[in-house]
Amino acid sequence: MQSYVTPAHVREACREQRHVGPTPGFCPGHAQANVVILPKEHAWDFLLLCQRNPTPLPLLEVYEPGDPVSRTMAPGSDIRTDCPRYIVQQSGETREATDISDLWRDDLVTFLLGCSFTFEAGLIEAGVPVRHMEESCNVPMYRTNVPLDPAGIFSGPMVVSMRPVPSGLVPAAVMATARFPAVHGAPVWVGNPQGLGIADVNTPDFGDSVTIREGELPVFWACGVSGLSAVQTAGVDFAVTHAPGHMLVLDVKDSELGA
Amino acid sequence: MQSYVTPAHVREACREQRHVGPTPGFCPGHAQANVVILPKEHAWDFLLLCQRNPTPLPLLEVYEPGDPVSRTMAPGSDIRTDCPRYIVQQSGETREATDISDLWRDDLVTFLLGCSFTFEAGLIEAGVPVRHMEESCNVPMYRTNVPLDPAGIFSGPMVVSMRPVPSGLVPAAVMATARFPAVHGAPVWVGNPQGLGIADVNTPDFGDSVTIREGELPVFWACGVSGLSAVQTAGVDFAVTHAPGHMLVLDVKDSELGA
Numbered sequence: 001m002q003s004y005v006t007p008a009h010v011r012e013a014c015r016e017q018r019h020v021g022p023t024p025g026f027c028p029g030h031a032q033a034n035v036v037i038l039p040k041e042h043a044w045d046f047l048l049l050c051q052r053n054p055t056p057l058p059l060l061e062v063y064e065p066g067d068p069v070s071r072t073m074a075p076g077s078d079i080r081t082d083c084p085r086y087i088v089q090q091s092g093e094t095r096e097a098t099d100i101s102d103l104w105r106d107d108l109v110t111f112l113l114g115c116s117f118t119f120e121a122g123l124i125e126a127g128v129p130v131r132h133m134e135e136s137c138n139v140p141m142y143r144t145n146v147p148l149d150p151a152g153i154f155s156g157p158m159v160v161s162m163r164p165v166p167s168g169l170v171p172a173a174v175m176a177t178a179r180f181p182a183v184h185g186a187p188v189w190v191g192n193p194q195g196l197g198i199a200d201v202n203t204p205d206f207g208d209s210v211t212i213r214e215g216e217l218p219v220f221w222a223c224g225v226s227g228l229s230a231v232q233t234a235g236v237d238f239a240v241t242h243a244p245g246h247m248l249v250l251d252v253k254d255s256e257l258g259a
Numbered sequence: 260m261q262s263y264v265t266p267a268h269v270r271e272a273c274r275e276q277r278h279v280g281p282t283p284g285f286c287p288g289h290a291q292a293n294v295v296i297l298p299k300e301h302a303w304d305f306l307l308l309c310q311r312n313p314t315p316l317p318l319l320e321v322y323e324p325g326d327p328v329s330r331t332m333a334p335g336s337d338i339r340t341d342c343p344r345y346i347v348q349q350s351g352e353t354r355e356a357t358d359i360s361d362l363w364r365d366d367l368v369t370f371l372l373g374c375s376f377t378f379e380a381g382l383i384e385a386g387v388p389v390r391h392m393e394e395s396c397n398v399p400m401y402r403t404n405v406p407l408d409p410a411g412i413f414s415g416p417m418v419v420s421m422r423p424v425p426s427g428l429v430p431a432a433v434m435a436t437a438r439f440p441a442v443h444g445a446p447v448w449v450g451n452p453q454g455l456g457i458a459d460v461n462t463p464d465f466g467d468s469v470t471i472r473e474g475e476l477p478v479f480w481a482c483g484v485s486g487l488s489a490v491q492t493a494g495v496d497f498a499v500t501h502a503p504g505h506m507l508v509l510d511v512k513d514s515e516l517g518a
Contacts, residue, residue, distance in 0.1 A: 170449035174433035190429035191450050195474045215454045217476075 007074060010249040011082040020084045020098050022138045022245035024117055031183065031254050032247035033060055033073060034113040034224030035083055036231060037100075037240040040065045043109040045152025049230060050111070052149040056158050056226035058114035058182050060252075066106035073250045079110045085246035089232060089239045100240050108240075113224040114183035115247050116161050118254045119176065126176040128169045131210040138245035139163070140204035141225050145197025146188075148226060156230040160188060160196065160220040162204070164212040173219055182257040189220040196220060206244040266333060269508040270341040279343045279357050281397045281504035283376055290442065290513050291506035292319055292332060293372040293483030294342055295490060296359075296499040299324045302368040304411025308489060309370070311408040315417050315485035317373035317441050319511075325365035333509045338369045344505035348491060348498045359499050367499075372483040373442035374506050375420050377513045378435065385435040387428045390469040397504035398422070399463035400484050404456025405447075407485060415489040419447065419455065419479040421463070423471040432478055441516040448479040455479060465503040 004010040004019075007030050013019035023032055038046055043065075050057040061073045068079045080101045088097050097103075116139070120130045132139045139161045146158040165173045170190060178186035193201040201218050202209050206225055212218055228241040242248065263269040263278075266289050272278035282291055297305055302324075309316040320332045327338045339360045347356050356362075375398070379389045391398045398420045405417040424432045429449060437445040452460040460477050461468050465484055471477055487500040501507065 167448050167451040167454050170429070171433045171437070171445040171447065174430045175437055175445060178430070178434055186430040186434060188430065189426050191476050192426040192474055195426050215451055217450050 007249040007251050011074070011077050014084045015078070015081040017098050023084060023247045023249055024120070024139060024245065025133050027249050028121055029253055029255070031073070031118045031250045031252050031257055032115045033250055034115050034227060035079065035242040035248050036111040036113065036227050037079065037108050038111070038231065038236065039105070039238055040107045040109050042153065042236055045154050046111060046227070046231070048151035049148065049154045049227070050113070052151055053226070055184060055188065056148065056222035057224060058184060059111065060114050060182065061112040063110035065109050068104060068110070070112070073112055073252050074248065075251065077248070079248070080104050083242045083246055083248050085243035087228070087241050087243050089236065091237060092235070094232070096243060103240065112248065113227055114257065115224055116184050116221050117247065118183040118257055119180045121254055122176040122180065123163070123173060126172040128165055128173045128176065131164050132208065135210055137210065138207035140208060140210055141206035141223050141244060142196070142198045143205045143229065148230060153234045153236070154230040156226070156233040159206070159223045159225040159229050161223040162201065162218050162220050164210065164216040165219045166216050170217060170219060177221065179258050184222045187219045187221050191217040193218055266508040266510050270333070270336050273343045274337070274340040276357050282343060282506045282508055283379070283398060283504065284392050286508050287380055288512055288514070290332070290377045290509045290511050290516055291374045292509055293374050293486060294338065294501040294507050295370040295372065295486050296338065296367050297370070297490065297495065298364070298497055299366045299368050301412065301495055304413050305370060305486070305490070307410035308407065308413045308486070309372070311410055312485070314443060314447065315407065315481035316483060317443060318370065319373050319441065320371040322369035324368050327363060327369065329371070332371055332511050333507065336507070338507070339363050342501045342505055342507050344502035346487070346500050346502050348495065350496060351494070353491070355502060362499065371507065372486055373516065374483055375443050375480050376506065377442040377516055378439045380513055381435040381439065381517070382422070382432060385431040387424055387432045387435065390423050391467065394469055396469065397466035399467060399469055400465035400482050400503060401455070401457045402464045402488065407489060412493045412495070413489040415485070415492040418465070418482045418484040418488050420482040421460065421477050421479050423469065423475040424478045425475050429476060429478060436480065438517050443481045446478045446480050450476040452477055
């Protein structure tokens with residue numbers, strides 16, 4: 001994992017395509033965001049989806065239509081270039097991209113959603129291990145059997161991220177993350193992955209598998225990828241999201257998002 | 260379970276030996292206390308034990324030597340008669356009693372320690388089931404492999420109480436109890452009873468066994484019985500405690516003990 005001094009440096013590296021990988025652990029102390037970009041005609045439904053599902057989809061910023069520049073969370077950043085990797089959904093096909101400048105349109109609305117990477121510094125401070133950082137990979141994410149409260153054309157399952165936590169540190173993990181409701185807050189589920197509809201915790205739907213050691217329980221937090229999944233399922237004609245784990249690094253500090 | 264209108268009514272029923280059973284669920288909204296009564300010569304060591312182990316042994320009140328009357332937590336109550344059941348340790352023998360008036364001495368110091376029954380109303384409010392109340396029995400308690408930080412003649416294992424919690428409600432159970440540090444606060448352990456040195460979760464060392472349903476995890480909170488256990492192990496010549504689950508019902512309200 002490379003280290004960049006400031007969020008602006010990370011975004012510059014993304015813009016120049018020097019960095020195209022996942023972002024967990026980048027710029028400790030600074031928040032990161034899930035990104036959803038939709039034509040204005042679908043923006044109302046998606047905004048309503050966020051309003052109805054604030055735990056998986058905590059809204060941080062909504063851009064003006066056609067404006068690719070953040071005003072509050074990462075002022076001056078350009079959403080067309082500043083994520084390391086995107087998923088483009090267009091005319092029924094899905095592909096990855098590292099720059100979406102040539103796809104930009106005047107009717108596109110950008111949504112930034114809180115990301116659980118924000119509270120990982122709090123977990124580490126509380127003595128809770130963050131396994132995907134230890135193993136230098138992406139956090140494992142899973143579709144669940146818990147449906148989002150639907151809105152217009154958008155529906156689908158809640159997606160969760162998972163961190164293995166020793167039994168004696170589960171309370172600390174809950175308390176360290178509960179104070180960050182803007183980035184998913186406390187876990188939604190502890191242990192028993194089958195109860196969430198996860199058949200095999202070692203085979204995540206997104207991200208990478210991580211080691212669960214003896215005496216540890218898988219702990220699940222709501223994940224912004226729920227929004228990506230809803231957008232994919234809706235089959236809209238055009239949409240762009242970040243690739244899971246490949247977030248927009250923000251100027252806003254984790255501490256500013258905490259209660 | 261009988262219901263009494265006020266804590267004073269419960270204590271009167273204990274005093275007249277109309278109530279000699281456990282007290283979970285009595286006088287909702289009012290706190291209950293673990294009781295330890297020791298000769299003054301051992302009181303320093305026990306006070307230090309509480310200071311060093313505030314999670315299992317959260318001190319609520321220490322009486323003046325020889326004074327059987329509470330000044331702050333249950334004003335006017337008489338510790339010699341107002342618990343439903345006591346355990347008397349005397350000259351190497353242990354027996355139960357429902358009144359210790361005839362054993363009272365001028366050098367006895369009474370300690371009241373917070374009890375997890377206080378936060379059970381908070382659990383129920385948060386939608387978390389309290390199984391031993393549903394099953395009208397005493398809470399299950401276990402000796403663990405976690406040693407207390409010893410003080411003078413007192414040492415021994417931490418004792419924990421257990422409540423089964425559905426995986427999706429574990430975070431709520433942590434958050435509902437974390438705000439009550441004066442009554443053990445957040446759980447100390449989730450799942451994996453073997454990791455706490457509990458061989459069989461269905462065979463508690465104190466209290467009653469309760470049903471753990473599919474999809475539920477055993478969640479463990481530090482328990483004031485840790486103090487009773489330390490007193491028994493120390494083999495002091497004279498000591499009285501309440502019998503596990505048979506608490507002193509206090510006038511102080513649960514809400515007054517919350518953060």
